[in-house]
Amino acid sequence: MAGFHILPITPALAEQVRSTLKSPQYGHPAHVALAAGYGPCRACLKQFRAGAEDRILFTFNPFQGLDEYPSPGPVFIHAKSCPTYDEPQSFPEELRSLPLTLEAYGEDRWIIARERPSTDEIESSVERLLHTSGVRYIHIRNTEAGCFIARIERNSGTAKNHG
Numbered sequence: 001m002a003g004f005h006i007l008p009i010t011p012a013l014a015e016q017v018r019s020t021l022k023s024p025q026y027g028h029p030a031h032v033a034l035a036a037g038y039g040p041c042r043a044c045l046k047q048f049r050a051g052a053e054d055r056i057l058f059t060f061n062p063f064q065g066l067d068e069y070p071s072p073g074p075v076f077i078h079a080k081s082c083p084t085y086d087e088p089q090s091f092p093e094e095l096r097s098l099p100l101t102l103e104a105y106g107e108d109r110w111i112i113a114r115e116r117p118s119t120d121e122i123e124s125s126v127e128r129l130l131h132t133s134g135v136r137y138i139h140i141r142n143t144e145a146g147c148f149i150a151r152i153e154r155n156s157g158t159a160k161n162h163g
């Protein structure tokens with residue numbers, strides 16, 4: 001296995017949302033509300049405790065720095081500061097049980113492959129996608145909502161053609 005790492009939104013971006021209550025990329029007002037669903041939080045990659053935690057909804061373009069063609073969409077983070085996901089070499093446990101679509105992108109953010117792995121097939125699906133010719137990175141998306149959750153990249157080697 002070549003290995004992979006998970007990239008949530010950056011701590012700087014999350015803190016900017018919390019301090020300004022605006023989308024850092026678009027300036028649209030962010031919205032704070034008690035969590036009505038599981039999320040997950042795009043910073044710590046944990047599910048929200050519905051009815052118990054506040055979350056912030058803001059507009060986010062997950063292709064910034066990767067491609068000039070944006071796809072802004074709604075994402076959630078914890079309203080209170082939370083630790084950024086800190087085990088990037090392993091797939092987040094709290095995402096496992098969610099309906100996930102893995103979208104593998106190549107040059108010009110063209111979708112080269114897409115998989116909807118079952119809970120115990122996630123790692124093998126990620127490895128297969130990252131070994132598919134032309135694939136540069138993977139987006140994890142929620143299959144029900146279509147929303148971006150996090151990005152996955154190869155650990156090293158031949159994939160250093162972006163960043």
Ligand SMILES: [Zn+2]
Binds near residue numbers: 041077078
């Ligand atoms: Zn969080």
